[in-house]
Amino acid sequence: MNLDKLAGNWDLVVIGGGITGAGIFREAVRIGLKTLLVEKNDFAWGTSSRSSKLIHGGLRYLKDGRLLLTYDSVRQRQRLMKEAAGMIEPINFMVPLYKGASPGRWTLKAGLSIYDVMAGAKYHSHYNARQFTRMIPRINQNGLTGGFRFMDAQVDDARLVQRLINESAAAGGTALNYTAAVEIIRNRSGRVNGVRLEDSETRDTRTITASAVINATGTWAEQLHPSPQKDLHIRPLRGSHLIFPGWLLPINQAITLTHPADKRPLFIIPWEGALLLGTTDLDHGNDISTEAKITKEEARYMMEALTAYFPSSGIRLEDAISSLAGVRPVLSKGNRPPSQESREFIVWINKGLVTVTGGKLTTFRTLAKDALTAAAPYLPGKTKVKIDEPVFVPTPQLPKQLNGLDPLTWRRLYGRYGKIAEEMVIGANIKDLVPITGTHTLWAELPLLARTEQVRHLSDLMLRRVRIGLLTQDGGREFLDRIQALCEKSLPWDQARWEVEKQEYIEHWESFHSVPG
Ligand SMILES: Cc1cc2nc3c(=O)[nH]c(=O)nc-3n(C[C@H](O)[C@H](O)[C@H](O)COP(=O)(O)OP(=O)(O)OC[C@H]3O[C@@H](n4cnc5c(N)ncnc54)[C@H](O)[C@@H]3O)c2cc1C
CATH class of the missing domain: 3.30.9.10 (D-Amino Acid Oxidase, subunit A, domain 2)
Structure with missing residues (x-):
């Protein structure tokens, strides 16, 4: 855990680095809050890298009569296609x-x-x-x-989360992966005033102070805050x-x-x-x-x-x-077949702790707005929550010096990576500006992401920063040596560590991403 980054009082701590936490982080930083996001595993490790990758209204919700949910989702989809072109495409x-x-x-x-x-x-x-x-x-x-x-x-879900985190960090927020919130700290009257954090690997702990905390841990939300409604649970x-x-x-x-x-x-x-x-x-x-x-x-x-x-x-x-x-x-009362359960989210407020869970990828901005509005009374100053700014820096025209790269590839790169897309291409060897066989991922994407996106393990790179671990045979085993050669300068690992990382990645892939039978 980078302890230096944690000093001082935080206006807001967001727990959970999935789409819900990343969306809240984006809007909180935008309105000037000193915000820390912590994720117990890797960014987007949870449900937000395992979805069907659709930014959709949800025809099924319409069939179930959930008109407001469908309407909000359709409107969000229309905005996101414009504001996140290259990342979210029809x-x-x-x-x-x-x-x-x-x-x-x-x-x-x-x-x-x-x-x-x-x-x-x-x-x-x-x-x-x-x-x-x-x-x-x-x-x-x-x-x-x-x-x-x-x-x-359609979207690459893990990239959507990562780009929200990257742009929030560039705007002054702090985000740490492999950092778990293990306890919500309260004063004598029960008011939240901090969080105890633990490095998920070294187990180092540190207590920090915060004016408000948002629990955006999805499926795990009740571990930090049990449901206040007796008959409603995750x-x-x-x-x-x-x-x-x-x-x-x-x-x-x-x-x-x-x-x-x-x-x-x-x-x-x-x-x-x-x-x-x-x-x-x-x-x-x-x-x-x-x-x-x-x-x-x-x-x-x-x-x-x-x-x-x-x-x-x-x-x-x-x-x-x-x-x-x-x-x-x-969120369920436990009495319906799974596919008929509501997909609507909840916001629970408890003396400075706001829990938000149950949303979809598509409606992340609505969740962000509702969560921050619920947290506003605990935040310093007069927090005015709006979600009308474009979600990302818009994609600029293909820069002249990138001649040779086709406009569609540029759109895809900028959509996924934002500003660093330019560095990715300019700094690349020409032979790395080609896709890895069977995917749309360019070799040149790997070293910069390995260096700039808090990659702790090879699986972070293979399964979430890019998705080649899911898109190529045997988790991309045949490419691992070339990936090592490309990323050696970006990741501070010696040969022994590379061997361990490769071995652990393959074992992890066999356990969780292979095809049954
Ligand atoms: C199969 C499937 C398909 C789907 N398809 C779609 C789709 O196409 N479109 C759509 O809009 N939605 C879809 N969804 C829904 C959507 O993916 C989820 O609702 C959404 O990703 C939930 O995001 P989240 O941030 O709330 O949770 P998560 O992404 O699970 O994030 C929560 C994070 O909190 C972290 N965490 C847990 N405890 C702690 C702690 N103590 N400290 C720090 N961090 C902690 C976890 O590691 C996790 O990364 C789908 C869901 C599934 C399962």
Whole structure:
């Protein structure tokens, strides 16, 4: 733990380095609060690097009658596509319709029309079966009557969190990974006045003082603040994905599948050159102390849906390159099937401690606003919380000296990394300005991220700063020596440490990201 960074009184301590904590950190720093963010593991280690990577209104919420949640999500999506271009990009979804299936054409049409009205633009269209199969040639045509196309948006979730943290740190905030909040300190009247922190690896501790604390620890929130509502608790619901190489099913739009057994919606989504198949939604159980991983049953369940829709593709579970599992922090009264649980967030206030959990990636700014508004009475000065500034520094034109780099790659780099994108390209060897096979990640991305983004372990770099550990065969094992050569100057590790890091990364990948069976 860097103790020097912790001196003095903090206006605000944000606990949890997922999207909720990072969004609050961004807005708190922007309004001038002296803010510290602490994350027990790596930034975005929790659910926020394990989502379906959609910035979406959530058609399902509309179906459940949650109009306000859908409206807020659609409006946020529209803003984010503009303000975070290159990071958050539109993606089309195709919904095949089959004879006798529910929802039918007109119900879906009504839902998509409302979705478009909320966005203030018409994005959806209907296609007959012949047109639909031209767009998705390998779709099961048995009983196919046509289908719809609509628009949502896609993100790299871990990068969204990291960029929020980076820009907040550049604006004066302090963020530490591998630092856990182990106790909330209160004065005699119960008012919060500090936090005891512990370095997750060395176990060094340090107590700091703070005017207010926001608990943004997602699934783990009740460990720091038990629910004040007797019948409302966090219900950890696991969702898993399988990742396949993109060439197996060449599609450039996502496809909505309805599982043949329980009629739940699943998606197959092109992502970073690969295909993401997901997701499940089931009780994870109460042991949230270890990292989530996919089970054989979940993999089999998802393969059933894929095979039903693409019987001629011949895609098998063995073709998958990796898996990803996360746990949703869903607030529950415990009496509904998982997929029918509300996805709305809560804010609990307790004498200077504000707990916020249950939100989605998409609505992170709404959560930030509500959490900071709840914390305002405890903060110094007259804290006025607004969320109307653009979330990121806008992407500038392709600089002249970057000639040779195509505008789309520049847009992607700037979207993910902000200002350092320029340094990344100018400082790179020309042979490193090419993508790592099977991904959109350039070799040149690695050394700068290794140097500037608090990478403590190789898994931080492979699984979250870039996602090549999920996008390449065997977690990218074949690339590890080249990655070492590229990043040796950025990371202060000797050869023995590199060997340990490589070994531990591979073992970790086998345990949590390999394909079951
Ligand atoms: C399978 C799946 C798919 C999803 N798909 C989407 C989607 O497509 N779009 C969407 O909008 N939403 C989606 N979601 C929901 C969304 O991902 C989550 O709601 C969101 O990421 C939760 O973010 P968070 O910051 O609250 O929690 P987390 O990301 O889990 O962050 C909490 C952090 O707190 C840290 N922490 C815990 N205890 C402590 C402590 N004592 N001290 C310090 N740090 C601590 C944890 O290590 C963790 O990193 C999906 C969720 C799942 C599971």
